Amino acid sequence: MSAFRQTFTYHRSINWFPGHMARGIRQIKERLQRDVDLVVEFERLARRKRRLIVYNKADLADPAAEEPIRQAFTRQAHQSVVFTDANNNTNVDVVLQHAADAARQSAQRLARTTVMVVGMPNVGKSSIINALRRQGLGRGKAAVTGAQPGVTRTVAGTVKVLDNPEVHLLDTPGVMIPHIEDPITSLKVAVTGGIRDHLADEEMMADYLLFRLNQLGNAGYTTVLGLESPTDDVHRLLMHVAARIGAIRRGGEVDLSAAAMFFLRKYRDGRFGRLTLDDVNASTIAQHLGHK
Numbered sequence: 176m177s178a179f180r181q182t183f184t185y186h187r188s189i190n191w192f193p194g195h196m197a198r199g200i201r202q203i204k205e206r207l208q209r210d211v212d213l214v215v216e217f218e219r220l221a222r223r224k225r226r227l228i229v230y231n232k233a234d235l236a237d238p239a240a241e242e243p244i245r246q247a248f249t250r251q252a253h254q255s256v257v258f259t260d261a262n263n264n265t266n267v268d269v270v271l272q273h274a275a276d277a278a279r280q281s282a283q284r285l286a287r288t289t290v291m292v293v294g295m296p297n298v299g300k301s302s303i304i305n306a307l308r309r310q311g312l313g314r315g316k317a318a319v320t321g322a323q324p325g326v327t328r329t330v331a332g333t334v335k336v337l338d339n340p341e342v343h344l345l346d347t348p349g350v351m352i353p354h355i356e357d358p359i360t361s362l363k364v365a366v367t368g369g370i371r372d373h374l375a376d377e378e379m380m381a382d383y384l385l386f387r388l389n390q391l392g393n394a395g396y397t398t399v400l401g402l403e404s405p406t407d408d409v410h411r412l413l414m415h416v417a418a419r420i421g422a423i424r425r426g427g428e429v430d431l432s433a434a435a436m437f438f439l440r441k442y443r444d445g446r447f448g449r450l451t452l453d454d455v456n457a458s459t460i461a462q463h464l465g466h467k
């Protein structure tokens with residue numbers, strides 16, 4: 176139907192594994208062995224423990240991706256999956272219920288239950304903890320949140336989220352695997368805000384986002400950015416955005432990085448609609464989970 180690119184070539188994997196993440200992984204493992212009863216996971220990190228997999232920022236994702244994910248996870252024992260929006264408290268009560276259930280099951284042997292929250296940077300772990308505390312205790316913010324990845328830097332104290340049974344949550348720093356093998360996967364993580372922006376090439380991220388939007392037939396960006404028609408040419412798009420937002424450096428040079436960040440922020444704020452960069456279907460999930 177269109178002359179849009181069908182493939183995207185990118186060879187350099189963007190990796191971000193600063194010291195605090197290596198330390199974070201060590202601390203997570205140590206606490207897992209010590210006193211954690213339930214793991215609320217945004218990634219698959221913990222094995223053997225009872226796990227609740229949280230797909231947060233569900234308000235930004237394609238709702239059609241939920242069913243195949245739900246089906247794949249519910250086939251596995253000792254783990255459940257929930258789709259949440261921490262900013263609007265969507266399904267936060269479901270997470271709380273899981274925590275309370277885990278607490279009741281361990282009530283015979285322990286006075287209080289510790290739930291560890293783990294996952295990649297910027298997925299909303301601290302936001303979920305605050306939402307749980309709001310819902311469970313009617314109290315305000317306890318964990319620091321931020322739009323940049325890498326806000327929580329260490330496994331520190333616990334935050335109480337429920338009184339009866341007594342449940343405490345343990346926030347952890349967002350951790351990455353030390354090396355993302357597939358360059359396109361690393362680009363997706365960067366586009367969604369999981370890697371410090373200055374470490375990735377902003378124009379490359381913008382180009383990948385544009386490629387994906389066009390592939391998905393999502394032309395919402397034309398309206399948001401005031402473009403006359405969809406384009407596959409990122410330079411044209413960024414020049415247009417730069418002119419629109421006045422992204423000009425001293426000396427008159429066009430600031431394409433600022434234009435790219437503007438475009439990426441619109442995407443991260445959900446202005447182009449709910450979309451998922453991964454191709455999510457039964458077979459891609461089975462592959463991701465290592466099922467045969």
Ligand SMILES: Nc1nc2c(ncn2[C@@H]2O[C@H](COP(=O)(O)OP(=O)(O)OP(=O)(O)O)[C@@H](O)[C@H]2O)c(=O)[nH]1
Pocket residue numbers: 231232233234235259260261262263295296297298299300301302303319320321322323324325326327328347348349350
């Ligand atoms: N749209 C949307 N934004 C969210 C949601 N949850 C969190 N955010 C935003 O995502 C950003 C990161 O949230 P945090 O809670 O700091 O994320 P984190 O996983 O603790 O981050 P690190 O400390 O880097 O590991 C913040 O700007 C939040 O407002 C959500 O469900 N929907």
